[in-house]
Amino acid sequence: DAGVIQSPRHEVTEMGQEVTLRCKPISGHDYLFWYRQTMMRGLELLIYFNNNVPIDDSGMPEDRFSAKMPNASFSTLKIQPSEPRDSAVYFCASSLVPDMNTEAFFGQGTRLTVV
Amino acid sequence: DAKTTQPPSMDCAEGRAANLPCNHSTISGNEYVYWYRQIHSQGPQYIIHGLKNNETNEMASLIITEDRKSSTLILPHATLRDTAVYYCIVNNIYNFNKFYFGSGTKLNVKP
Numbered sequence: 001d002a003g004v005i006q007s008p009r010h011e012v013t014e015m016g017q018e019v020t021l022r023c024k025p026i027s028g029h030d031y032l033f034w035y036r037q038t039m040m041r042g043l044e045l046l047i048y049f050n051n052n053v054p055i056d057d058s059g060m061p062e063d064r065f066s067a068k069m070p071n072a073s074f075s076t077l078k079i080q081p082s083e084p085r086d087s088a089v090y091f092c093a094s095s096l097v098p099d100m101n102t103e104a105f106f107g108q109g110t111r112l113t114v115v
Numbered sequence: 116d117a118k119t120t121q122p123p124s125m126d127c128a129e130g131r132a133a134n135l136p137c138n139h140s141t142i143s144g145n146e147y148v149y150w151y152r153q154i155h156s157q158g159p160q161y162i163i164h165g166l167k168n169n170e171t172n173e174m175a176s177l178i179i180t181e182d183r184k185s186s187t188l189i190l191p192h193a194t195l196r197d198t199a200v201y202y203c204i205v206n207n208i209y210n211f212n213k214f215y216f217g218s219g220t221k222l223n224v225k226p
Binding site: 004042043045091093103104105106107108109 | 156157158159160161164202214216217218
């Protein structure tokens, strides 16, 4: 397996535009996580899915952010409209059932810059 | 939830053992200690985890004190590629919404 795949790797957009980040989890993994990383706040969990169903979105900063998982092999994180303070690296991760013997595998991230 | 305390940075000579400490004095009985690392510009990478016994894998060893209030991650023979930020995380395995990374320890491995 190629691991968790995120696209694009880099995104530069203008304030007010819609941004869509994409993630392909590892095949067979039941859980998918979206994280955001900034210098100020470090790594923050935004939302996670279990079997394509959103379980906890309490980390989503505001209504401008939305995430979907239409099937087991694809998820999106959308920001509409984008703002400069959304600039960050966004990571997607996946894992099997989070019991004591599993780990989360992270993608390479998408570096978002909103100008 | 328990939180962790780690030194912001450490240096280690290449080829020597790197010992990274972590304090988690408020850890509860059902919480595991996890270690991840993040090499510059990459996603975090799992290293090891444990409950109360010492653990070892191909990457590292994890030593947890008997009272579980602190732990040490040991990289037995550090290489330049081990330069990264190391995160110690305490978490109930069923509470992914509480998986708090903190600021970690920047390990600098020097030739």
